Amino acid sequence: MSPATPPATPPVSPPIFDGHNDLFQRMLRHGVTAEDVVRGLDGGHIDLPRARAGGFGGGFFAIFVPSPADTMSWDEMAKPAYRLPLPDPLPQDAALEVTRQGFAAxxxxxxxxxxxxxxxxxxxxxxxxxxxxMAAVLHIEGAEAIDPDFARLEEMHARGLRSLGPVWSRPxxxxxxxxxxxxxxxDTGGGLTAAGKTLIRECNRLRILVDLSHLNxxxxxxxxxxxxxxLVATHSNAWAVCPHARNLTDRQLAMIGESGGMVGINFAAGFLRPDGRMDDDVGxxxxxxxxxxxxxxxxxxxVGFGSDFDGALIPRPIGDCAGLPALRAALADHGVDAALMAKLAHGNWLxxxxxxxGG
Structure with missing residues (x-):
């Protein structure tokens, strides 16, 4: 996908701070360097020139460890109904190696x-x-690299980790x-293990945000x-609009609301469209x-945004982070005023x- 050219109006303010992106995955899979991101890329969704053009202020930058066998298939997810098999659990040493690469990147x-x-x-x-x-929050998506004694959690927190998802779909x-x-x-299976419940308490102690996205x-x-x-789901949508397993039911939304938490709207087409199809022809x-x-x-x-840039198929009217003015225009046309626009863009995340x- 070539970089999108943002429209002349509306202005690219307020900046959008976003709940989830997979830029590291693009760097890992395609050999993209930090200097490439500064100069600009021919594909993907995020680089510094496009971020400036679209008013993409940054967000949660995910460190995700891919499975050796890729079970994700957008062709399968374009069908009227589907259930993709989950990959096997990852060995901790392999997860730790890639996670450390993510911190370094x-x-x-x-x-x-x-x-x-x-x-x-x-x-x-x-x-x-x-x-x-771009403002970056270091986020781990799937905590396979964390050891049972949490020494690595402490180490990664000292290095800047401030958000963690206990799972990425696979167990x-x-x-x-x-x-x-x-x-x-x-409601597809068991919840947290005893160790997982201890992990949540450790995250609370260290003031690390716990991400509900991908949990059942x-x-x-x-x-x-x-x-x-x-309670925070960094990149999830409403199950009542799109009944996908990755989305949140009204019961879950009520729990999040009672806690004073929030949800970042995911731009992945398959989690937006009422028919659940991973097809970017969506308004x-x-x-x-x-x-x-x-x-x-x-x-x-x-409510805020959690785009899943560089990790999903994005609606064509947005395309990449340079296309965010189209989102601002749609919000304005929907009746969102300046005060609510600022909250949705970044105020609610802050x-x-x-x-x-704290602080």
Whole structure:
């Protein structure tokens, strides 16, 4: 996909801070360097020139360890109904090697001037105001690299880790995730293991955000019963609009709302479209349907965006991060005023992160 050219209007303000991207995966799979990201890329969804053009202020940069056998198939997910098999669990040593590569890649992006690794909400706000680099929260998607004694969790927290998802759909020592399946309720199996419940308490102690995205219904309920922080799904949508296993039911949304948490709307076409098909021929009116449903449960302070850039098939009207002005225009046409626009763009993320991290 070639870089999108943003429209002249509306302006690329307020900057959008985003709950999830997979830029590291693109770097890992395609040999992309930090300098390439600074100069600009011919494909993918994120680089620094396009971020500046589209008002993409940054977000949660995921470190994800791919399975040796790739079971993800967008062709299968374009069918009327599907249930993709989950990969086998990963060995801890293999996961740790790739996770450390992820930390090194994101630190290289910081050294090259593409982003700033942020450890506080105030640091994020300052980088957004600066507007020359992306603000980055270090996030691990699937905690296979964490050891049972949590020494590595401590080490990674000291290195900047501030957000963690116990699973990426495939099972881990910590719990079970949801399959990529449609139409399927997310109540698909067991919740957190005993070790997983201890992991949540350790994240609370270190003030690391716990991401509910990819957990199944019982796992979400387990986190809700344990955690003393706002409940957050960084990149998920409303199951009532699109009954995909990756999306959140009204019961789950009610739990998140009661905790003062939030949800980042995922741009992946298969999690947006009511028919569940991974097909990028989808208008932004569907995003507005998810927005309205989420606000109904979470209020105007509980919704943001979690694009899944560089990890999913994105609606054509957006295309990549340079196309975010199209999203702002659709929001404005939907009746979103300046105050709510600022909350959706980044204000709600800053609120939740202040409550989670302190300060």
């Amino acid at each position: 994101l630190e290289a992006l910081e050294a090259a001037g593409a982003l700033a690794i942020c450890r506080t909400a105030a640091e994020i706000a300052a980088v957004l105001d600066e507007g020359t680099r 881990t020592a910590w719990g079970e995730g949801v399959p990529f399946a449609y139409p399927v309720d997310p 219904a019982r796992g979400v309920a387990d986190v809700a019963a344990i955690s003393d922080a706002p 932004l009116d569907v995003v507005m349907r998810h927005l309205d449903h989420l606000i109904g449960f979470l209020g105007e302070d509980g 609120r939740v992160l202040r409550r989670t991290w």
